[in-house]
Amino acid sequence: MTAASPNNPIDIAELLAFYASAGVDEPLEDTPVNRFAEARPKQTERAPAQAAPVRESRPPERHASQPSLGSGRVPERPAPPPGLDASHVPDAPARTMPATAAVPDEGQVLLARQLAASAATLDELRQHMAAFDGCNLKFTAKNLVFADGNPNADLMLVGEAPGRDEDLEGLPFVGRSGRLLDRMLSAIGLDRTSAYIANVIPWRPPGNRTPTPHETEICRPFIERQIELVNPKVLVNLGGPSAKTLLNTTEGILRLRGNWRVHTTASGIVIPAMPTLHPAYLLRTPAHKKLAWRDFLEVKAKLRELAIG
Numbered sequence: 001m002t003a004a005s006p007n008n009p010i011d012i013a014e015l016l017a018f019y020a021s022a023g024v025d026e027p028l029e030d031t032p033v034n035r036f037a038e039a040r041p042k043q044t045e046r047a048p049a050q051a052a053p054v055r056e057s058r059p060p061e062r063h064a065s066q067p068s069l070g071s072g073r074v075p076e077r078p079a080p081p082p083g084l085d086a087s088h089v090p091d092a093p094a095r096t097m098p099a100t101a102a103v104p105d106e107g108q109v110l111l112a113r114q115l116a117a118s119a120a121t122l123d124e125l126r127q128h129m130a131a132f133d134g135c136n137l138k139f140t141a142k143n144l145v146f147a148d149g150n151p152n153a154d155l156m157l158v159g160e161a162p163g164r165d166e167d168l169e170g171l172p173f174v175g176r177s178g179r180l181l182d183r184m185l186s187a188i189g190l191d192r193t194s195a196y197i198a199n200v201i202p203w204r205p206p207g208n209r210t211p212t213p214h215e216t217e218i219c220r221p222f223i224e225r226q227i228e229l230v231n232p233k234v235l236v237n238l239g240g241p242s243a244k245t246l247l248n249t250t251e252g253i254l255r256l257r258g259n260w261r262v263h264t265t266a267s268g269i270v271i272p273a274m275p276t277l278h279p280a281y282l283l284r285t286p287a288h289k290k291l292a293w294r295d296f297l298e299v300k301a302k303l304r305e306l307a308i309g
């Protein structure tokens with residue numbers, strides 16, 4: 001095997017692809033560090049100006065580069081290498097990650113629970129979430145993606161986590177899968193004025209990787225409280241991760257979908273919930289759109305029944 005070369009565009013492209021699939025999509029330092037030079041056997045002493053700082057290595061987080069069956073996650077493809085000149089690496093945005101957020105612990109889950117429970121309104125909940133530093137995803141995301149739509153709606157839909165478009169706009173489901181979701185809603189006579197939309201995870205995972213179980217546990221109290229405060233007549237879980245998190249099940253989405261379940265809030269409110277396929281999954285698997293269509297018809301019928309009854 002030949003050593004990777006900083007002068008070979010293919011080596012650079014492969015390295016960037018590796019970084020992107022591992023979720024590394026933010027520069028951390030203002031000055032680039034030449035890892036190729038570090039990997040080469042020491043032939044000459046490095047000039048002091050080029051010396052790379054010694055960094056402590058951290059245990060890697062589990063990163064899934066491929067979406068699971070029921071997931072709406074589509075890992076991002078890396079951008080083509082900007083060129084071989086390391087000076088083209090853009091400056092890192094000035095962000096600081098508190099030490100407490102580097103490795104989320106049980107304390108953060110507890111704090112999230114307390115903050116969520118203390119929010120008396122959706123506005124307060126949003127403020128608590130915006131001020132919460134216990135989830136590492138916050139520090140790579142550009143925006144908190146809290147919700148879109150009508151908080152007084154009878155229907156609430158919950159997805160998995162924001163993607164790039166949602167992160168940029170600070171609103172859920174505004175990208176390609178959001179446009180499909182809008183068409184699905186319109187097919188049953190609804191839109192964002194008659195539905196409320198949120199995600200289990202309110203910050204975009206870097207590179208669109210799958211959120212880790214720990215990140216999900218940290219964010220769970222917030223979405224549970226959000227559901228409780230909205231108190232919709234019907235909940236729709238978009239995709240496996242939303243269904244598993246909010247319906248307390250380990251069953252796969254293809255088995256779950258189409259069958260009514262219940263979401264029980266912390267204060268004991270029982271909300272009928274319909275797990276269905278995630279729009280991003282439907283974009284990859286259009287043959288399954290008919291299944292989602294059936295699920296949405298069920299939702300429409302349930303909303304009618306509850307409005308009449």
Ligand code: URA
Pocket residue numbers: 072159160161162163166171172173174177178199280
């Ligand atoms: N996928 C999700 O699960 N949520 C979004 O907001 C966008 C895409």
